Amino acid sequence: MIRSDDQRYELGEDLGKGALATVVAVTGPAGERYAGKLLHDSQSQDPSAVERFLQEAALLRSLSHPNLVGVVETVKVGDRPMLVMEQVDGPTLAQRIARDAPLGESLITAIGRGIACGLTHAHGEGVIHRDLKPGNVLLQDNEPAPI
Secondary structure, eight states, X not given: OEEOTTSOOEEEEEEEEOSSEEEEEEEOTTSOEEEXXXXXXXXXXXXXXXXXXXHHHHHHHXXXXXXXXXXXXXXXXXXXXXXXXXXXOSOBHHHHHHHHOSOOHHHHHHHHHHHHHHHHHHHHTTOOOSOOSGGXXXXXXXXXXXX
16 A cells, blocks of 8 residues: 555555656545546656646646646655645546547537636636646536546
């Protein structure tokens, strides 16, 4: 079992991998479920990559919007920083497209609106999403959810 350095969070299975980080299931001290964005080992050895990751974390913690994943805090796991984020239960847009394409017009419109609202809020706070793609759009209960 892997825990955060402060022992509050237990890390579970991988939920996804990106170029810089892996997203893992995380359990909090009272059994709460979170997602943890854990910087890859290779990136954690690069001080500039760690600094960018921590700056991103600070920016994301300042955002609060129904169409954006909330960031709870940043913790250390060994030598690596991890963003503790709210867990969104549901498929990605890429998974939904693969399973149900073509999607209905009303669903596509609702998803597009949700994405636009979340991005508008983030952009208004000076945050630019640099990796927007169907695999990074989460759907919750078959409705548009945080991105």
